[in-house]
Amino acid sequence: MARTTTEAPPRVALGERTFEIVLATSKTHTAWFERHGSNPVTEIPAHWPEDYREIVQARIDLIEANKDIRLIERPEYKRRWSIEPWEKREAAALRSWLLDAAEREELWFEEQDGYTVPRPLTVNQLADALRHDEDVQSVAALYAADHLGKRDASLATVLAAVTEAEHVPYVAALRYKDSGLRKRAQWEQVWEQQREEDRTGKRLDIKVPPKYTGADFLKHSYWSNRGKLDVPKERFISYPGASTDSDTSLLLGWAGWNHRDQADALVGLIRSRVETGGWEKEDSRFVPLLAGLREVMPWVHQWYGGHDEEWDGNPAEEFQAALDNGRTERGLSESDLTNWRPEKKTRGRKKST
Template sequence: MSQGKGGSGLGRGVQDEVWEERYEFTGTKLQDFPLSVTMPLAVACERDSLAQRLFELEPSAMAGRAIATRHGLAGASDAQGRTRSRMIALQEELDWTVYGAYGLLTPKEVAQTTLPGDPADLSDADVPQLQLGQRAFEIALKRKVDAGDAETAWFERHGSTDTAVAELPADWPEAYQKVVQARLDIIESNADIRLLERPEYKRRWSIELWEKREAAALRAWLLEAAEREDLWFEERDEYTSPRTLTVFQLADALRHDENVQAVAALYAANHLDNREASLATVLKHVIESEHVPYLAALRYKESGLRKRDEWESVWEQQREEDRTGERLDIKVPPKYSGADFLKHSYWSNRGKLDVPKERFISYPGASPDSDPSLLLGWAAWNHRDQGEALVNLINDRASIDGWELEDPRFVPLLASLREVMPWVRQWYAPTTRSGVTIPRGSSRPR
């Protein structure tokens, strides 16, 4: 009754093994699923507690509670590995306990395939910490692969080629070895259990490598630090005004923050393989996929620009509806695809409806002449801030950097100002009602 959703998809390629299929399990279908009379709640509760502990040890959670250190992250990695191994072992006990609870095993087989007592009370001395590739069905599968009777990507896909075993490990407790051997015998002899003890019906425990998760957590922490609101506004002519920063300027603004320096050094040492990397180098690396250019012509290929024209036409028609109150026949604009963007990171941040999800606005070619690093703005600016930042940029390049008015570098800045101004007028231009002018939008403290 639960239909397959397909194993293939973006980033996963073609998948042809049964265990790669994804299924839809909805509450409506599951509410009719029969429950056994006996419920092994104690082991389920312990697994829930372990799952919460597992989350607390995630690099992202660690970085959210305190400033990350190499010692702290290494300890968390070890603790998470032990916690996960305990969870894998308890899940195996839970699976085989449930087989007995549903009557798929005789009382004698239940006694042979489960350890005495409540699984939740079993210590590491009773149940070893299991690694992927060491569960009964995996041992049976490994034996078939070694004998040439099966081919599978199961072990490689789950990173368990080094931990998978075809024989029971000698360091397992003797009682546990007997239980697992009994499970292997029943998988061989019992068709019902053999049907269930297959990769497609077992928990995969698939997870990204710790190194990738740690890098993502440190990167996210640095990006949050670089997005602090106070960095992106300044006092200009007695007004609080949005300010753009080059990567070098951003690094200079953060260089006195010891926590930023410590996390950047940790990221550089472990994920850039460069202990001597400067803060600016680290920021350039982490920001690389988090910015999208300010001007449409710098974001899209020709196909994307054509779609952008259609979207702009729709927006103008919607504004006309707002002005006149007359309903127009507005056609739905086309969706974007990855092929419409100049860089994959732009597509990742915008998606098919071109909704901004990036952290930073980039201004390629608009940096000061003395600073070659990329110029950035804050993506949390509203349209009025974006327009004001562009005006400030144009004024600064003319008055401070000495750009001549005929300098072609002004063209994209002016073009972007033309793109943003309809939104500024839409959201922030004053409206008139009954002869009274009403300001629109909110103003920042001056």
């Protein structure tokens, strides 16, 4: 007759499963405990009920006596207990909460001349916009102390850390390596063919474009946010190199903007950098901004190419005019924009002494 326990079985903690006790007492070299962050338990826990201890001891005896049982009572046949440590789960929760706060829609729009327009913000400006929110300050302080090791870190420092892997640049040349840019060109050709099909109703023989891999992106975080089909899943759009000289923290936009908003933000950036940013019209920093505007324009023409009562005009025509004027003023051709690449950083060799 099977032995029954007089008390409910105890909760078995990490490292206390029967096969783990056997493994801990054996002379077998294993990375099981280190990999799972558990301490080897070499004796049956004394706080367990006596009858349950006897059942576990019987299992241990059977494992040690029977080579067939011993064969399957090994780590490779056991389910891993891979629960993330509390510290990691807490960090993820705090980071997600802060990112949600930074994504509040009202932060990314402002009123100008009676119109609601998109508003890019540097990390410093974003921190300034949230500094009066006591909840944001409290969560940021907790994240900084426990997960950045910087108890006195500013809100801007915390936001820079949590948004670091949550943004993707606005223009292709800042997202992809050369292989990715070649694939992007093929995708753009396919999109144009699809638009032609929609315009003419004539079916074209459109080839399936190649999928992306992690090796096509300049940063792993860009790949993580986009994947093999380059579908945007990031929270923010970034504008590297477009910040003002007085505030060089990373300039961000909201990934919730539609294509019209994205074009509007770029046109506004170009205008503001001339009027208030201190950039000369010939400044080379305008080239990627114009390239980014050129890149988004096919989608603006597709979705916003008609008269918009709210806009009181045709958004696509206005943005196209801004792009054409921007190129003309700086003597840039279409190929100047498509061929623009960021300057590669070079590592200098240390001088020998």
